[in-house]
Amino acid sequence: MYRSHSCGELRESHIGQTVTLSGWVAKTRDKGFVVWVDLRDRYGITQLVLDEDRTNAELLEQARNLGREFVIQIKGEVIERTSKNANIPTGNIEVLVSELTILNESKTPPFTIENETDGGEDLRMKYRYLDIRRNPVKNNLIFRSKVTMEVRKFLSSEGFIEVETPYLIKSTPEGARDFVVPSRMNEGQFYALPQSPQTFKQLLMVGGMDKYFQIVKCFRDEDLRADRQPEFTQIDCEMAFVEQEDILNVFENLTKYLLKEVNGVEIDSFPRMTYDDAMAKYGNDKPDIRFGMEFAELNSVAQHKEFGVFNSAELVVGIAVPDAASYTRKELDALVNWVKRPQIGANGMVYVKCNEDGSFKSTVDKFYDQDDLAKWAAATGAKPGDLICVLSGDANKTRTQLSALRMEMATRLGLRKPNEFAPLWVVDFPLLELDEETGHYHAMHHPFTSPKPGQLELLDTDPGAVRANAYDLVLNGNEIGGGSIRIHDKDMQATMFKHLGFTPEEAKAQFGFLMDAFQYGAPPHGGLAFGLDRLVAILGGQETIRDFIAFPKNNSGRDVMIDAPAPIDNAQLKELSLKLDIDLK
């Protein structure tokens, strides 16, 4: 038996007991006649004590020479601590060591195993197993495990069945790039790793499985932006014989349940907003509604004056930034430069200081009088002390720019509080999205999403206007889940593939099995998938998913700890009937 108790377990009630502990040496303090050792395991830290009066000399010497991160086992008596430490649960006791065994030694770790470490990101990733010993990472992983368990408990109690769908499936040209897996037994052929279990969950609905879920890894071979991973985890759900309302109810309840069980936060019911409203009010289909600063369209009050920039703009739109009228000229110039950065791309910014005395001071005073500016203030809801920021230009681009500014100002003002939770359903998404480069429409959600009833004919005349029963669940400005009511009619699915530019042959080659299935009694169905990595990060009050993943990959898709990917040998390639075809650049 390696231990009678964990290092987080002993309390005053244990005083007098002889215990055995095992763990890592977090710290030793050598005061000459007395040595203290902080012994750490997953559950906490317990202080060990050895001194000249009570410990034999050899043992004391052994303790003195313990290095950081040595793994040791000790036996000793729980005693009351003279100088108590109220910061840790075991702070009232210490263990007087009578036996000590070194279970394994340790080289000096490349960074400190503390909450605030001196290790940079790269080093932490290379030695991830040491990083995981640190409380912040360890606690994130434990938190993730708790969240997934609660998800499973809730969905099971609602009658959902967890079904494992295959990982070795078929490559489809739709959407992002697939990772492929050459088949040795089927020469020249490849499996693909699933980007999601979409078609399989639909087939389970055709199979009568009714309420399905799965917490499952998905794969996308995309160029990695910051905080994207080539493999990620989805809470994947699908229901049959449901309308959108049924699905929103179930997953609103799931999210409420999680917020309550995991965060102790109770939320009554989630507001809903159409996609069009979200774009108009926040310039964003995943608005953070923990704070206001809603957009006000100013075309009617700002155009038809002498200011040419606004007059020629498709959209003039502003927000009132609370308590920012006090910005200095230098700060305001910096802000204008901020919106003009290439990442944001605005041509400029007009601002209006709403003075405490009710007057206004703007960068366009020569075109607008106080009455004009008062109308801007009324439209944006600006109060004395606020700063009105106005952007103008092409409607879509300007909204995106103002959305970025709104988020930036909220961050500066501390309005994005990690422990405040503001969920929101965004509904009525467009079915199709125009690819500005190619001029083609593609599916905004995916090609299996059903248009709203009665809108099918619009596909021919005004494809961009067709709305879908597609919805996203947004939490604190992040899309944490999304889904739709699916097509369950073979002919409608064929029509949809046609509009997405598939020939009938391509549609059949790629999705023939699904269209076949629709011929054998497919029920109405729909579903939703949560991005688990992000959900967990946000519930954990953080924005970065990487520290909620045990062994993440870097931005080149590499696991720097195990050094993967890596070359494979020629024999292995030959077995797979493959040759490398490398351009030597």
Added chain:
Amino acid sequence: MYRSHSCGELRESHIGQTVTLSGWVAKTRDKGFVVWVDLRDRYGITQLVLDEDRTNAELLEQARNLGREFVIQIKGEVIERTSKNANIPTGNIEVLVSELTILNESKTPPFTIENETDGGEDLRMKYRYLDIRRNPVKNNLIFRSKVTMEVRKFLSSEGFIEVETPYLIKSTPEGARDFVVPSRMNEGQFYALPQSPQTFKQLLMVGGMDKYFQIVKCFRDEDLRADRQPEFTQIDCEMAFVEQEDILNVFENLTKYLLKEVNGVEIDSFPRMTYDDAMAKYGNDKPDIRFGMEFAELNSVAQHKEFGVFNSAELVVGIAVPDAASYTRKELDALVNWVKRPQIGANGMVYVKCNEDGSFKSTVDKFYDQDDLAKWAAATGAKPGDLICVLSGDANKTRTQLSALRMEMATRLGLRKPNEFAPLWVVDFPLLELDEETGHYHAMHHPFTSPKPGQLELLDTDPGAVRANAYDLVLNGNEIGGGSIRIHDKDMQATMFKHLGFTPEEAKAQFGFLMDAFQYGAPPHGGLAFGLDRLVAILGGQETIRDFIAFPKNNSGRDVMIDAPAPIDNAQLKELSLKLDIDLK
């Protein structure tokens, strides 16, 4: 709202209520003035009724024309059934239909959606979504979901943390073949899909995670034997600061918990047997102990007589088959032929009928008298009415042959009862196994398994004799789990790699990250993994895993439903810097 109740829900207490149901038309019976429809969903079957007295003519006609597997929604009143059906929970009621909507039509399915279907394996796999509508398959998937949920509940309650390890890892030459995944972003390099999360779970132990589990897909690119799948699911577990006894306790308790929760069976404690004993008594390291027929070595009583076959044999070994003395000459000849089949490979079989009068009749009466045979009966525990079957030859081969015969006889005698559960720990496995072809030793479990304390030096002198703290959990003659205490010392791991034929460079290239990790305070640790597919099948009282997998692959590793794997286009290959290298045979 598509339904107010499920098709398995309505009882006499609902009589008089107006309900809405949705589901599939399982059957229609048209008696002219009355039409009955069996409506099916995941939850059961409800009988619908329409008749000339109470239903309008148009509706009745519509019902008459419903095809099998049409998806319909009905509204109607729950009424008492005149001829009740005690076989189904809804058998006391029926629903008098007042509205009927066809939600989707269906072509005639390629096989009947009944418990006993007329569809062969190939057809069922191609239309798996229809197969899943059948109770036996549907119930297996629901059962699997329940088992995994109970596993998670138990392990969570024991303080285990579920941690997701990566799927895109590094190829290693050890063990079975890896599936590989070409990396586009890292030209000419490959990820591999994990055969198990072995090294990652060990790194989690180094990271202090202490009690880890994961229900996870694993991948092996092996030529598929019957009932093997290229992707399979493992319940993967690891613990730190534990000895073998701690691990056996936890997972014995898990298995007991499952047997109780899932099967309602209570088992006290699991017997244990060493590998050597299992081989000697059952010729098998995963003996089915639901029945006896233990091996009796007969060398001492059968050799040194006139029978040359036995005299020249390394081993003479027999079993007493209960109640088989009544086999006819023809049946016995068939049995002798059975053991001589190439799959079994025995040269012949000697048998002794134990007559009811206490006398014996054997095929070797000319070499052995009644006293001799009485000794055989005593050794094998044969009683009057039993048949003693004796094989001889090379010890290992003969044991394997007799093990096959023992299982065959148990099957014939109905002793392998699916609802009887006989778990068994097999312990003290050899560390290494001799590959007869190459003459090299390889790791019996895997190269991370620790030899038993004090046996390290035997590695040089008698490698086959080294025993490991490695154990299998056997249930009804199937290995459902296996594990070991791992090496946690860098030098011992290096020694092990050396004995397994790795050069230091190879060991470093493949497992350098693990040996590095062992330098930074690796705790003693060990673990176990269950094969979920088999575990679920056995708990479900079946031997075939395929019907417990939603979308299994066939023996060529193909998914015949989606037709994968499949060729990919040249552009995709080019992006991956690959060319096909196909031999045109």
